[in-house]
Amino acid sequence: MNTSYDVKVWDIRRNQSSKTPSYELRWAVGRRRKSRTFRTKALAENFQSDLRQAAKRGEAFDEESGLPLSMLAVKSATTWFGFALAYVDMKWPHAAAKTRDSLTDALATITPALVDQDAPGKPDALLLREALRQFALPPAARLLPRPQEIRTALAWLERHSLHIADLAKVRNVRLGLDALTLRLDGGAAAATTIARKRSVFYNALQYAVDLEELPTNPIDKVKAWKPPKVREVVDRRVVVNPVQARELLTAVTYVGRLNRGRHLRGFFACLYFGGLRPAEALGLRKQDCHLPATGWGRLVLAKSRPQANKKWTDSGEAHDDRGLKHRAEDEGRPVPIPPELVAILREHIAEFGVHKDGRLFRTSRGGVISIGTYCEAWKAARAFALTPEQQASPLAARPYDLRHAAVSLWLNAGVAAPDVAERAGHGVNVLLKVYAKCIDGGTEVANRRIEDALAA
Structure with missing residues (x-):
């Protein structure tokens, strides 16, 4: 050969x-x-x-x-x-x-x-x-x-x-x-x-x-075999409004011991105010953050730390060290962030500092926070912030639903779909398909048109 x-x-x-x-x-x-x-x-x-x-x-x-x-x-x-x-x-x-x-x-x-x-x-x-x-x-x-x-x-x-x-x-x-x-x-x-x-x-x-x-x-x-249909759109029932989001972020600070909840407030805030994926927030470093004293700031995302079994990673660690989803290996994603998130991150850095590699969010020993840890804190925060009826509903049932709420808010605020897609790290077609049921206004417009036609 x-x-x-x-x-x-x-x-x-x-x-x-x-x-x-x-x-x-x-x-x-x-x-x-x-x-x-x-x-x-x-x-x-x-x-x-x-x-x-x-x-x-x-x-x-x-x-x-x-x-x-x-x-x-x-x-x-x-x-x-x-x-x-x-x-x-x-x-x-x-x-x-x-x-x-x-x-x-x-x-x-x-x-x-x-x-x-x-x-x-x-x-x-x-x-x-x-x-x-x-x-x-x-x-x-x-x-x-x-x-x-x-x-x-x-x-x-x-x-x-x-x-x-x-x-x-x-x-x-x-x-x-x-x-x-x-x-x-x-x-x-x-x-x-x-x-x-x-x-x-x-x-x-x-x-x-x-x-x-x-x-x-x-x-x-194979013609007779059909896979079951998979839900491809976000259920609008999981989407919190800004008041509910802020109440949940406050509630997080009351859960856990040794300031664990306070340490996670900034993490969850990145998901809601910045639309970050959890793995992107876990990889966020101080050098990725532009946090001015006033006004809007900017994150330039470069790393993602998705969790996986040690058996599947090259490093033998529980979290993989990857680039961003849907991006070239060294391609970053700029994300403008509102003053409220800028203030939260500045407070977080002042209170907790950063890891030697610059990471903002980590365990007490410097490790990457596990899915189980932040999901447990989120579950406790929902119990503090939501009514019993809301707790039984899908409302913000998962931390990832904060990202869904962020993208839905941007779309409903009238931000152009290409701009929303760029901030969220989506393609435009996927964005509109996934969030189709979270965009307000369409039902009311259709109802008025039908009503006008019936009255003619």
Whole structure:
């Protein structure tokens, strides 16, 4: 095998010679030029991204096939089980911790279902899941000592896993799809869980298509199976008004010991007044803040600290250290902040100082605050600030609902959608889709028009 590190990947172009829309991706390995045609631009972009990520990692490419060695490992797998392991290896280096968690979670659900249904001695479902999630799928975990029952379970999977070619049959793909709809206890899985796992399954099969191991994505042929609908818009019942938000922020200062609540007031204020995601607020540093004595200030967000299991992070810490969502690795996001938040952050820094790396919000030992910690404080604050009826409602049930309230407030104040999207770190189309039911005024206008028509 001749390999090369000299790789060039060109932009995708529309295939003009085809009657139906298709898109061509061209790249070169050494002096050999390669091309591949895709049915949609999104599929072409996914494959282009995989090639570029492999080149960025400094991975060698096979000159004959034009593929990076990690892709060849996936291509050489003959069974779904082997394909799943190689697919994880290919995705792992450039995946965020939460993506790794989601990827292995979905594959641990699908893989036990894609086996010979007549094979005897199938291990218990919980054991198979543990074997996959804890020992087989995470690359580093494959080096861990394996108890005998884990070795037995994985050996059974290796023997009885379906061949990749068998997944071209709709009946076999349905085995994986049906597995996504159930929890381990046999109950129905949540719609969001099904949608997330189906996406992983679809992308994995599409990768097999890209590598020419399958002619088409077999999920597209499954007509009788429909995933449950997922709520894509924010429920306006979760949105607090400014008075309620301020009452909740005050209530936070009364919860917890050792000033824990007072320390979290600034964190929650960033979510409401700045529209930050919780992980963005946890990554906020003093050097990211412009906090004048009077008037509006500005945050230039650069870091995000999403929480994940230590198993999925490169650092072995519970929180990943990432760039911003939907942004290039070193691209920041400027967020103008009102004087009220400027004052809160100035007070926070004066009272609590900052960590040696500049972070405003941290534990007493300097660590990153966990989801459990700030959610517990928020639950206690709701009990202080809200009436019993409000506590029983979805109103600000989660800290993230403060961000929803912020974006809804901006839209209803008449701020242009592109400006709101820039501040919140959204695309405009996604913004309007997600917050469609939180924009006031539309119902009243429609009612007046109908009333006028009826009176004519």
